[in-house]
């Protein structure tokens with residue numbers, strides 16, 4: 001019997017939340033724990049923050065470069081968020097899927113909707129809620145990477161984003177970090193195990209049925 005677990009159909013795991021609810025921290029840990037999961041590194045026109053690394057956290061580009069990429073149809077999805085443009089480059093996603101890997105997206109509800117429409121079977125949408133808006137503010141202030149007016153803008157946008165949580169497949173509250181991480185990891189594991197993604201199972205099952213006992 002072969003132990004080869006390919007071919008398989010990859011998961012497009014989309015994690016969204018209002019800014020500050022904790023999606024980046026949860027996604028980083030999920031990536032660290034799962035070698036087969038690749039983070040989709042977005043392009044953005046926003047400026048780099050202290051502590052961020054270009055091409056690790058985002059590909060930082062000018063508005064003109066971003067527009068050129070739209071014209072070339074280089075994005076699986078893109079959207080205007082908090083006054084900047086963000087998009088998921090298509091090529092690395094296609095490559096990861098071809099190689100049997102899963103792809104993780106830290107994107108907003110607009111991007112989640114576009115991917116779910118284009119790839120309805122592969123997309124799994126997870127929305128993370130904050131324990132309260134007051135706690136959201138506290139986390140944004142504690143993260144201390146944004147100017148005061150940027151934080152206010154993000155808090156003002158939070159309700160609009162939370163309103164869209166009803167289009168997501170899974171929703172949970174990020175109160176205790178470890179408990180929330182376990183919830184996210186369980187969702188990923190269950191989705192990864194779905195039969196239709198594990199294309200190899202069919203041949204494996206046939207081998208089992210033909211085995212002499």
Ligand SMILES: Nc1nc2c(ncn2[C@@H]2O[C@H](COP(=O)(O)OP(=O)(O)O)[C@@H](O)[C@H]2O)c(=O)[nH]1
Pocket residue numbers: 016017018019020024042043046077078079081082086087088106107108109110111112154
């Ligand atoms: N549609 C879309 N949204 C993105 C993409 N990359 C990031 N975002 C979203 O843009 C918003 C702002 O992201 P960011 O500037 O990193 O701020 P943060 O959420 O406070 O860490 C968040 O909701 C991200 O999930 C992308 O490629 N496409």
Ligand SMILES: Nc1ncnc2c1ncn2[C@@H]1O[C@H](COP(=O)(O)OP(=O)(O)O)[C@@H](O)[C@H]1O
Pocket residue numbers: 017018019020021022023024025026139140142143174175176177178180
């Ligand atoms: N469960 C949690 N409890 C307390 N603080 C948290 C929790 N999850 C994340 N944080 C902190 O909140 C801040 C915002 O988290 P981050 O992951 O950057 O959010 P987002 O990517 O959604 O904007 C960070 O300083 C992070 O360490």
